[in-house]
Amino acid sequence: MDRLFILDAVNYLFRSYYGIGPMTNDKGQSTSALFGFIRSAQKLIRDFSADHLVCVFDGPDNKKSRQAVYADYKMHRKGAPEDLFPQFEWAYEFCEKRGISTLCVEGVEADDAMASVAVWAEKKGTKVYLCSSDKDLMQLVSPQIFMLHLHKDNLLIDEGKVKELYGVRPDQMLDFLAIMGDASDNIPGLEGFGPKTAATLLQEFDTLDNLLANPEKVKGEKKQEVLKTQKGQALMSRELATLDMNVPIPHDEDFYRIKQFDKSKLIDFFHRMNFNSLLKELSQEAPAASNHKKKTAQIDKHDYRLIDEEDGLDHLLMRLSKEKEVGLDTETTDIHPFLAKLVGVGFSFQPGEAWYIPLNGKIGEEKVLKALRHFFSHAKCSFFGHNIKYDLHILGNEGIELRQICFDTLLASYLINPQVRRHNLDDLVLEAFKKVKIPIESLIGKGKNEISMRDVPIDKVKDYCCEDVDYTTRLKLHFEEDLQEKKLDHLLRDIELPLLPILAKMERTGIYLDKELLESQGRRINQEIQVLKEAIFQEVGAEFNLNSPKQLGEVLFVKKGLSPPGRSKTEFSTSADVLEVLAEESPFVQLILDYRGLEKLRSTYIEALPLSIHPKTGRIHCTFNQSGAATGRLSCQDPNLQNIPVRTKEGMAIRSCFKPKGEGFSFIGADYSQIELRLLAHFSEDPALLHAFQTGGDIHQHTASIVFNVPLSEVTSEMRSRAKTVNFGIIYGQGPFGLSRQLHIPMREASEFIKTYFERYPKVLGFLESCKESAKKTGVSKTLTGRLRPIPEIANQNPSIRAGAERLAFNTPLQGTAADLIKMAMIEIDREIEKRNLKGKMILQIHDELIFEVPDEEISLFKVLVKDKMEHVLKLSVPIEVHIAVGKNWAEC
Incomplete structure (x- = not known):
């Protein structure tokens, strides 16, 4: 030893x-x-x-x-x-x-x-x-x-x-x-x-x-x-x-001594604990027990073929055109679809069999592309893939339109397990089939040694691409059963798949950013940052690194003598939550918060946004993710335009830099009004809340009148403001502590406020409790359309984790239904735009808001069309209202 x-x-x-x-x-x-x-x-x-x-x-x-x-x-x-x-x-x-x-x-x-x-x-x-x-x-x-x-x-x-x-x-x-x-x-x-x-x-x-x-x-x-x-x-x-x-x-x-072990038993244990990363590591170790070997060997049986002769290409495309559904996967030079070049295409329609067609092979790029264009334009089959929106873009770059999409294994995985953040093909294959796929790094390397996929030997790319599309085919069969069993197949068929090409069109269209105006706004913000820094340094009596939590902590809690509400073992906490508490007592801390807010705008938007402008189109092409949020909401990245502040003058200044490109075009903004509160009224069936919306009054004024027990005419702006805070706080499960912080009132008063609210709206409380009980019983929360969100933490023995899960159980039906509502509206609006052959285009989705870029002569038509589709795509027991605004920049919408 x-x-x-x-x-x-x-x-x-x-x-x-x-x-x-x-x-x-x-x-x-x-x-x-x-x-x-x-x-x-x-x-x-x-x-x-x-x-x-x-x-x-x-x-x-x-x-x-x-x-x-x-x-x-x-x-x-x-x-x-x-x-x-x-x-x-x-x-x-x-x-x-x-x-x-x-x-x-x-x-x-x-x-x-x-x-x-x-x-x-x-x-x-x-x-x-x-x-x-x-x-x-x-x-x-x-x-x-x-x-x-x-x-x-x-x-x-x-x-x-x-x-x-x-x-x-x-x-x-x-x-x-x-x-x-x-x-x-x-x-x-x-x-x-x-x-x-x-x-x-x-x-x-x-x-x-x-x-x-x-x-x-x-x-x-x-x-x-x-x-x-x-x-x-x-x-x-x-x-x-x-x-x-x-x-x-x-x-x-x-x-x-470490003994021999049965890998299959360890695999079962890791599955029971949902340790997918450990499963992946385990699969890369030595072979497992004999039963597992047999299973793996059976899964690994395959026939992967390289199509690098013209006769073989014609024969394959003819064979594929006779299939009802065909899986595809593209190999490219870049993960960003608008910078990528097509290297090859893989096809499969049954497990264990796949073909790879390279563009850089013997046939030649032009001949392959010509054959593919003819195939896709005449094919009566529909196509499936994993994150097929990416493939749609890649083919679109080559003038190929992917018309019929019947399945996406990424979206299927997301619908089944929305709480999981990663739905990449490698992880899904490992979880479903205990199969470790060929890692991309083994082909192209990584870091400074990374090479282009074009430079990888074609045989290696063939194996990699065929494996991808083969296991996408296997996953499709695997997920179809799960979707039907959980009654989620209609969501994929009626919402997520129809939405996918619409998002692709929005991404391809992009949005124009006035770079010069943004630079001008940046200079102004830089000046404001400098003024704040000077004020802070003058107050302290010395300069220090404002971006260093350690130095800032020493300034606040040692030099300024403020009492820290929280501290780690090694340093003072200077998190936003801590500073917001301190700012209530110290104007100096508010300067720090103001500085941080402007500094974030400068680094995240002023400096970063111009880097996202595409060199050829001159526009920003962000990516919309359908699998980015457990509630069903869309997320946005590269860059994330959904997080640009809307309630600050600086945030609006940045929004004003986004404009329609060219004369004669305008933006139209369409925003759902208080949609989650309206959904709360629909779900809870609370008479007072239903009445408030059905009569078309001001919901926050109505709530203030009921909670403070005064006539509508006597509701003050302060009362309305408090009622508004409670209305939206209730949706997100805000308790007395959070409300007291937000309204700057004692916790006892906040507790009384919430108690009175539920006394006046008793069925809202009943709905809240029923959501909790249902989640505890079933382990999931459900939207109006049937979207499921597993909430396993609802049974957790840790009170704080369980409380968070209870908030999710209540909020998910509201936020999730709102997400489905706007997706359904987007589908209907796009159909109408296509049907009427309009020039206007949908270009952004920001939570409950849609942005359109339209020629001025279509403004009136679009306003009516958009408002009608958004307000009537789903029938609720209260009216749905949409606010429409027109402007020459995003801030005006």
């Missing part, structure tokens, strides 16, 4: 629980601690080629021996969170399935067991690696024993590193801890003696015993007094920190 790795299981489970963002499996059970623990164990096996590894846990009643010495030992620690307990059991289960030994000794803490194993192995000449961040274990470091911090880039701590970190030798660590104490274990140490003092004293006196024997030689009367009066406490602290190296442990080397 040359090397032995000893993993502090308790340490890594706790670190992962608090250090990794909340993770849950599909049953809503917390898994973040388990995930981090497994990551650590797998890292040792993968990165360090560990073949001897033991995971050590605390034993039952493990604190008894030390609490007999000091009753308060670790007594300050709260019990483990309720949702962490099951993860300890799963950690044991993982170890068993992975062939890793575990050690847990009754009445013994994990670090004592680790120490005993380490010392035993050291005596046998084994190099020992203690994988933990517990500094108690530093006392064991020797020429044969090392500490390994996996969470700090595999930091290896040897004797020299201990000295560098703490200023003492490993054999002095016990005395070091005895002097300074250890807050994490509630070891008292000597009062007023910190780590620097402890290190300095040990450098001078070498040992605690020498120090306690010569207190008069220590500088400072106070320190001398502590050494004299707290001698017993120091000795007790050393005893508490001393590790027991005589714990009964296995002395058989084979116990610590």
